[in-house]
Amino acid sequence: MTAPTRPLLQVEDLRTWIATDSGPVRAVDGVSLTVAAGEAVGLVGESGSGKSMLARTVMGLLPDRAGTSGTVLLDGVDVLTASTRVRQSLLGPKVAMVFQDAGRALNPVVRIGRQITEGMVRHLGISRAEARERAVGLLTEVGVPDPRRRLANYPFQLSGGMRQRIMIAIALACEPDLLIADEPTTALDVTVQRQILDLLDRVRTTRGMGLVLISHDLGLVAGRTDRVAVMYSGRMVEEGPTDAVFDSPRHRYTEALLASTPSLDAPRARRMRVIEGALPDPRRPPAGCRFAPRCAAADAACEVPGADSLRDGVLGHRHACVHPVPPGAGGVAADRDAALMPADETRS
Amino acid sequence: MTVVDPGVGSPLQPADDPGPRLPAVRAHRSWLVALSAGWLALVVLAAVLAPVLPLTDYGQVAGPPRGKPELSLDGLLGYDVLGRSMLSRIVSGAQASLLVGVVSGLIAFVVGSFLGLLAGFLRGVVDTVISFVTDTLLAFPPLVMLLALASVLRPSIGTLIVSLSLLMTPTFARLARANTMRWASREFVMAATNMGAGLPRLMGREVLPNVLPSVAAYLPVVIAALIVAEGSLSFLGLGVPAPTPSWGGMINDGQDLISRFPNLVFVPAATILLTVLALNIVGDRLRVRFGERTR
Amino acid sequence: MLLFAANRVVRALLVILFATFLVVALLSIAPGSLAVTLLGDAATPDAIADLEARLGLDEPLWEQYSSWLGDAVTGDLGTSLRTRQDVLDAVVERLPVTLELALLALVIALLVAVPMALLAANRPGSLVDRVSTFLASVGLALPAFVVAPVLVYFLSLKAGLFPVAGWERIGDGLGDNLHHALLPAIGVAIPEIAAFQRLLRTDLDSTLHEDFISAARARGMPSGYVLWRHALRPSSFSLVTLAGISFGRLLGGTVIVEAVFSLPGLGSLIAGSISARDVIMVQGAVAFIVVAYVVLNTLVDIGYGFLDPRVRREAVR
Numbered sequence: 001m002t003a004p005t006r007p008l009l010q011v012e013d014l015r016t017w018i019a020t021d022s023g024p025v026r027a028v029d030g031v032s033l034t035v036a037a038g039e040a041v042g043l044v045g046e047s048g049s050g051k052s053m054l055a056r057t058v059m060g061l062l063p064d065r066a067g068t069s070g071t072v073l074l075d076g077v078d079v080l081t082a083s084t085r086v087r088q089s090l091l092g093p094k095v096a097m098v099f100q101d102a103g104r105a106l107n108p109v110v111r112i113g114r115q116i117t118e119g120m121v122r123h124l125g126i127s128r129a130e131a132r133e134r135a136v137g138l139l140t141e142v143g144v145p146d147p148r149r150r151l152a153n154y155p156f157q158l159s160g161g162m163r164q165r166i167m168i169a170i171a172l173a174c175e176p177d178l179l180i181a182d183e184p185t186t187a188l189d190v191t192v193q194r195q196i197l198d199l200l201d202r203v204r205t206t207r208g209m210g211l212v213l214i215s216h217d218l219g220l221v222a223g224r225t226d227r228v229a230v231m232y233s234g235r236m237v238e239e240g241p242t243d244a245v246f247d248s249p250r251h252r253y254t255e256a257l258l259a260s261t262p263s264l265d266a267p268r269a270r271r272m273r274v275i276e277g278a279l280p281d282p283r284r285p286p287a288g289c290r291f292a293p294r295c296a297a298a299d300a301a302c303e304v305p306g307a308d309s310l311r312d313g314v315l316g317h318r319h320a321c322v323h324p325v326p327p328g329a330g331g332v333a334a335d336r337d338a339a340l341m342p343a344d345e346t347r348s
Numbered sequence: 349m350t351v352v353d354p355g356v357g358s359p360l361q362p363a364d365d366p367g368p369r370l371p372a373v374r375a376h377r378s379w380l381v382a383l384s385a386g387w388l389a390l391v392v393l394a395a396v397l398a399p400v401l402p403l404t405d406y407g408q409v410a411g412p413p414r415g416k417p418e419l420s421l422d423g424l425l426g427y428d429v430l431g432r433s434m435l436s437r438i439v440s441g442a443q444a445s446l447l448v449g450v451v452s453g454l455i456a457f458v459v460g461s462f463l464g465l466l467a468g469f470l471r472g473v474v475d476t477v478i479s480f481v482t483d484t485l486l487a488f489p490p491l492v493m494l495l496a497l498a499s500v501l502r503p504s505i506g507t508l509i510v511s512l513s514l515l516m517t518p519t520f521a522r523l524a525r526a527n528t529m530r531w532a533s534r535e536f537v538m539a540a541t542n543m544g545a546g547l548p549r550l551m552g553r554e555v556l557p558n559v560l561p562s563v564a565a566y567l568p569v570v571i572a573a574l575i576v577a578e579g580s581l582s583f584l585g586l587g588v589p590a591p592t593p594s595w596g597g598m599i600n601d602g603q604d605l606i607s608r609f610p611n612l613v614f615v616p617a618a619t620i621l622l623t624v625l626a627l628n629i630v631g632d633r634l635r636v637r638f639g640e641r642t643r
Numbered sequence: 644m645l646l647f648a649a650n651r652v653v654r655a656l657l658v659i660l661f662a663t664f665l666v667v668a669l670l671s672i673a674p675g676s677l678a679v680t681l682l683g684d685a686a687t688p689d690a691i692a693d694l695e696a697r698l699g700l701d702e703p704l705w706e707q708y709s710s711w712l713g714d715a716v717t718g719d720l721g722t723s724l725r726t727r728q729d730v731l732d733a734v735v736e737r738l739p740v741t742l743e744l745a746l747l748a749l750v751i752a753l754l755v756a757v758p759m760a761l762l763a764a765n766r767p768g769s770l771v772d773r774v775s776t777f778l779a780s781v782g783l784a785l786p787a788f789v790v791a792p793v794l795v796y797f798l799s800l801k802a803g804l805f806p807v808a809g810w811e812r813i814g815d816g817l818g819d820n821l822h823h824a825l826l827p828a829i830g831v832a833i834p835e836i837a838a839f840q841r842l843l844r845t846d847l848d849s850t851l852h853e854d855f856i857s858a859a860r861a862r863g864m865p866s867g868y869v870l871w872r873h874a875l876r877p878s879s880f881s882l883v884t885l886a887g888i889s890f891g892r893l894l895g896g897t898v899i900v901e902a903v904f905s906l907p908g909l910g911s912l913i914a915g916s917i918s919a920r921d922v923i924m925v926q927g928a929v930a931f932i933v934v935a936y937v938v939l940n941t942l943v944d945i946g947y948g949f950l951d952p953r954v955r956r957e958a959v960r
Contacts, residue, residue: 480658483654491899496666572784580786580899606795620786621784
């Protein structure tokens with residue numbers, strides 16, 4: 001990986017807290033993340049880990065009750081402090097987002113055509129007619145048949161897979177440098193999921209875009225990203241080259257997460273694991289490592305505040321574990337760690 | 349691996365960490381609610397204490413006709429066309445408006461909730477019949493229904509209460525029916541059914557206590573609507589019969605002289621505005637607190 | 644969809660039958676003899692019997708209704724007890740005034756309420772939102788009989804902008820007509836504004852939490868555009884429904900302003916007939932309004948489907 005002088009996206013010590021009646025929810029609590037131009041980064045965690053809130057912070061889609069600190073530099077511009085006008089001018093040409101459920105992220109009462117073209121008309125300063133021509137090209141690129149007719153359709157007239165393709169076309173409309181895909185396939189049939197992921201791969205490589213692929217599913221991210229970052233309860237727990245994290249997870253949480261992911265490659269007899277317990281209360285997270293209450297390897301040292309700062313490792317593989325898995329011991333094949341409780345005997 | 353001495357804690361406990369600046373959790377407009385409750389208390393108190401208040405009787409001449417407001421109890425709000433105390437008439441009007449509004453509101457609440465509960469719980473024919481009658485009564489625009497009733501009834505407080513309760517019963521029946529159906533499908537009611545609980549017991553012990561609060565939360569708003577309805581009828585001379593004063597009747601009396609003596613209209617108008625506004629504000633708060641969230 | 648429409652129509656017909664039955668029955672179920680009420684306590688027994696026969700009150704209720712219904716479907720709602728005028732003629736003669744008032748009030752209410760709701764929803768919790776929402780609460784507490792005299796005082800008597808009372812027909816010049824109609828319409832509109840603002844504000848609020856709004860914002864579209872071009876339409880379905888229902892309700896709800904401004908509409912016809920104890924006229928006018936109200940509500944119910952393309956799809960199926 002060549003390190004460019006200025007990263008495309010540089011998140012530094014970001015906190016996104018959301019005020020509630022019973023105290024602030026620490027959705028994102030001191031997270032740093034860098035994405036270089038053309039790089040694909042996977043962002044993995046359970047629902048509630050703060051990964052989506054991180055994406056929404058970058059996109060400026062936070063609820064009114066949210067507050068932020070830290071910096072989010074998008075091509076050098078801090079979107080947290082930039083004026084609304086400047087921020088809006090970045091959304092589309094610099095960064096775009098593919099939402100989880102295209103059925104809900106497309107306006108049901110607005111024709112597809114306007115939803116694709118309105119951003120181009122605004123950001124690229126082209127005429128509506130020209131934008132429509134480009135929209136036809138985009139729809140062809142993402143594999144929507146009969147694109148000219150589709151422009152006049154409403155979202156409900158299309159299948160789920162088609163809708164997600166259109167969602168991607170909308171995101172690509174202003175030729176963004178960075179694409180954030182938030183669980184882009186969760187709402188789709190298994191057969192369509194792979195097509196959409198392949199499509200994302202293809203448009204990324206042909207356009208040389210940066211990509212942040214957000215998923216709760218480690219396996220989905222595995223073959224398609226250069227680096228992967230794992231979040232837990234608003235904190236970054238592990239980050240590194242995708243292969244390194246998969247082959248040799250260091251954080252106990254990553255290891256548990258990997259073991260709880262069903263895999264086609266794994267032998268049938270292998271036991272599926274689930275992680276006992278639940279995410280901590282995001283209003284009152286435990287001091288120190290937030291995974292400690294669920295972790296069998298935890299001891300008093302894990303509860304010291306600041307215990308979960310990221311520790312540097314080889315090749316940029318960093319983790320936040322006080323008692324990390326020894327290198328080479330963990331991974332998909334590991335099957336003996338007491339942090340994990342046996343669940344269903346066989347499941348493939 | 350960094351080894352941290354287990355005994356040493358950083359002073360920066362998460363709980364002490366101030367974090368980013370957050371917008372204040374939306375302040376409730378409690379002063380507005382308090383103000384509204386205060387006004388309602390004042391109106392109710394005045395109506396209840398009217399007999400012992402040192403006010404000249406509403407029918408007696410207490411000052412100069414159309415006299416301006418002055419610093420005496422009777423003259424605080426001025427005098428009407430005949431020189432009767434406006435304050436005394438407003439207080440008596442409060443008696444009429446509150447009596448009519450509260451009594452017919454309560455009757456509609458009791459009857460409507462009962463019907464709605466029956467319909468929602470028994471379903472079948474009972475539901476069909478009750479829902480049909482409800483729909484039919486709602487097919488009358490409210491004021492038209494009141495006028496139709498007024499055309500054959502002799503105006504009196506009693507007939508007013510009958511008409512107004514009839515007006516609001518369908519509303520409560522609908523509310524109660526919808527809430528009952530929601531509750532009747534919950535697990536604990538089903539469980540009670542399976543354990544052989546009798547119908548009256550089920551309705552009384554399981555459904556009623558859960559349905560009534562969310563229906564009752566509508567009472568203030570309904571009473572406000574009833575006070576408006578009573579005022580409209582009295583304004584048309586079809587409500588509270590003269591000589592008993594009513595707020596709507598006072599506006600009607602003052603209307604012809606409004607160009608020279610506007611306070612003859614403004615005083616009762618402001619009283620109605622404040623009372624209805626206060627009831628709505630308190631009612632909204634109650635609905636937020638106790639009402640079933642439909643969204 | 645066709646089935647749904649048929650279902651609605653049948654239901655509406657049943658409700659109309661039962662409601663008109665109630666209207667007819669009202670004359671019989673009134674406590675005491677209606678004839679005595681009408682003629683006064685000094686009436687002779689002969690006069691009472693004569694009036695009862697004329698009103699058909701001596702027949703059983705069911706026969707009274709069937710003969711009334713038989714006449715009504717041919718357009719005969721009876722003749723006035725006082726003026727001898729045909730009831731339907733009187734209603735049709737008065738209808739345009741009330742229709743215009745209701746329509747004008749509806750337009751004013753929507754023109755004011757929609758921007759108010761949009762402004763409020765744009766910045767939830769802001770000062771604009773709080774002021775707009777508070778004004779709506781005040782509007783709800785300003786029924787026509789409270790607000791109309793006050794409007795007359797300030798706008799007609801003090802500012803001289805509008806006539807104090809009276810009516811000009813549209814045929815005699817639109818300008819004159821509007822000059823007379825505007826103030827009464829505003830009086831009718833104020834409580835409606837409040838109701839519309841509240842409903843649209845609530846619906847906008849829930850729409851603004853939808854993913855497709857986030858998606859439009861993520862495209863860098865400014866918040867005004869998002870509100871106007873993305874949020875308003877999906878939020879306006881229940882508003883349109885309410886507006887339709889309000890229109891029907893206003894056909895019988897302009898009584899007060901018609902009385903305040905002495906306008907020759909349906910409302911003053913009913914109010915005047917009540918004072919004149921002209922029960923046949925009241926009966927006919929009320930029946931007319933109820934039927935119109937039910938028909939309108941049913942049309943709104945069915946027409947709702949054509950607004951929302953999602954429901955339109957159901958229509959095709």
